[in-house]
Amino acid sequence: MVPSAYARAGAYSRSLQPAAAAQDDVYLVKAAQEGDALAFSALVDKYHSKVFGIVYRMCGPGEAEDLTQDIFLRALTALRKFQFQGESSYRTWLYRIAVNACINELRRRKRRYQIEGPSLDEMVETNSGLMERSIPDFSRMPHDVAERRELQQLVQAVIQTLSPHHRAVIALIDLEGVEYEEAARIIGCPLGTLKSRLARARQAFGRRLRRYVEKPASN
Amino acid sequence: MLPCEDVQRLTEDHVAGTLDEERRREVVAHLKTCAHCHQAVEAARLAKMVLGEVNTPSPPPTLASEIKNAVQLRLQYRPRPLHERALGSPAFMATCASLLCGAIICLVAILRVGAAGSSDEPAAVVVAEAPTERAARHSDLPARPLERTIHPRVTPVARVVARELRQRPVHVATVPRVRTVTRSLIAVRRGRSPVMATAVSKGSPASSVVAVLPDARVRPAVQRISMPASAVDPIRPAATVEPTAMHLDDVRLMDLTAPQPGIRAEFIRTD
Numbered sequence: 001m002v003p004s005a006y007a008r009a010g011a012y013s014r015s016l017q018p019a020a021a022a023q024d025d026v027y028l029v030k031a032a033q034e035g036d037a038l039a040f041s042a043l044v045d046k047y048h049s050k051v052f053g054i055v056y057r058m059c060g061p062g063e064a065e066d067l068t069q070d071i072f073l074r075a076l077t078a079l080r081k082f083q084f085q086g087e088s089s090y091r092t093w094l095y096r097i098a099v100n101a102c103i104n105e106l107r108r109r110k111r112r113y114q115i116e117g118p119s120l121d122e123m124v125e126t127n128s129g130l131m132e133r134s135i136p137d138f139s140r141m142p143h144d145v146a147e148r149r150e151l152q153q154l155v156q157a158v159i160q161t162l163s164p165h166h167r168a169v170i171a172l173i174d175l176e177g178v179e180y181e182e183a184a185r186i187i188g189c190p191l192g193t194l195k196s197r198l199a200r201a202r203q204a205f206g207r208r209l210r211r212y213v214e215k216p217a218s219n
Numbered sequence: 220m221l222p223c224e225d226v227q228r229l230t231e232d233h234v235a236g237t238l239d240e241e242r243r244r245e246v247v248a249h250l251k252t253c254a255h256c257h258q259a260v261e262a263a264r265l266a267k268m269v270l271g272e273v274n275t276p277s278p279p280p281t282l283a284s285e286i287k288n289a290v291q292l293r294l295q296y297r298p299r300p301l302h303e304r305a306l307g308s309p310a311f312m313a314t315c316a317s318l319l320c321g322a323i324i325c326l327v328a329i330l331r332v333g334a335a336g337s338s339d340e341p342a343a344v345v346v347a348e349a350p351t352e353r354a355a356r357h358s359d360l361p362a363r364p365l366e367r368t369i370h371p372r373v374t375p376v377a378r379v380v381a382r383e384l385r386q387r388p389v390h391v392a393t394v395p396r397v398r399t400v401t402r403s404l405i406a407v408r409r410g411r412s413p414v415m416a417t418a419v420s421k422g423s424p425a426s427s428v429v430a431v432l433p434d435a436r437v438r439p440a441v442q443r444i445s446m447p448a449s450a451v452d453p454i455r456p457a458a459t460v461e462p463t464a465m466h467l468d469d470v471r472l473m474d475l476t477a478p479q480p481g482i483r484a485e486f487i488r489t490d
Contacts, residue, residue, distance in 0.1 A: 037294050041287045048286055052278035065279060069286045076290055155273050174270035192228070199230040199263055202270075206262025209269060 025090040033079055040079070044072055047091065050176060051098045057171035058102035060160055067105060071098045095178070095186045099168045106164040158208050166201035173198055221249045226256045234263045 024046075031039035051071055056064040075097055082093055159167055168187060172178040178186065184194040221229075226249050232238045233246050250257045305311045 035294075037291060040290055044286050044290065045283055048283050049275075049278050052282060053275045056276045061276070065282055065285070068278070068282065069289050072286050073289060073293055076293060151269070152273060152276070155269060170266075170270065174267065175273060175275060195231040196228060199227065199234070199259075202234070202263035202266035203230075203259045204262075205270070206264070206266040207258075209265060210262065 026084060029090050040076060047094055053176055054098050054171050055102055057159055057175050058167045059105050067101060071101050092182055092185050099186055103164045158205055158212060161208055162201060162204055165197060166204060169198045169201050170205060221245045223253060223256055230260055230263055234267055
């Protein structure tokens, strides 16, 4: 069974069909549950960039690598309890671990902020949420910023002002391209709630983005 | 026309373009008249557009290998079950050996002290209840022998002790009514055998008389009475008991809050 798991693990990179990828996960996860480190390594290869993306968007670049590693170690610890149930795939399960870890990390940062006070590297709390201390450059419109390859930083700065749950839906749906149904399973809420939350998150994001880019015009 | 709540609920589908034509028209009609919803939808549309332009950040090339190394380390040093770790730990074994030696030393010491105590004259403690001052004033307490002051609920053992009290010199102290326990049992032991026990309770009308038998043979042990000092009234040794029967020349006071060598007494909660 294990050799075939490796064979399929090698096949996943060539076969990008979702169904086949999910089937690969079944083999790899079962082998990893039996203690096969190579099978788990194949899962790391497959998903680490996606998990890194979620962590990067939700928690920022500062500790994204460490947190990504921590998420996979948590997944390794909990893997024995994982069972394929219906449409709940390994990816859904892993993303749920990632989102919960990010939310916990953000809460921990907030607590630390309240106890220790602000750090120059951290967000500053304002009436409209957490804001970055560094002053963004308001002199350019979004398309100009994109041309200067600074759209990433601008988006990241705005995302960091959102609440953890809003960051989660935007990171999953808008940035990682997760389908609504799967995102609802990852976050653990009904589909309607997810859509409402996504709409509110986008509205908050859009308003703050507009505030970023329109402020110089008002000056 | 659709209310704002419905429009907000449909915003996501409207921005995604997945609304059916009829719903879309209703939403559009609402947006033409509602600036707040219009701004919200525009903000969502802007967000969707901008977020769609953003590329997913690429992880550092070494991240996967770092994770795999961490996984490998975790698998190699996965915590063993507690009993395996304990048995394989020199520190744990050393601790066990130390505890065993300590227990043996304590056991030997206790046995030796017990043997020595049997030849000494340590005191046993007898606890009984005496009438209150009010009761004493209105009763024949001075003429009443001590055994009559023993609480009737403390039966067989108390009677034995009462016999001893008639025959041996005693040290007597009284404890006024107990305020800190609601209902407790004072047990007094001679060695392992109970000598005396009496119930005390908060607001009890009776005080407790503590008598010490200096010549009783008891095994030294730790006194465990936790009565507060304020509750102990080392008082009226001679005034409240019958002198003739008790050899009250030997009466001495005893502080129940201080350890008494050769005495073991303990509270046992009964409520």
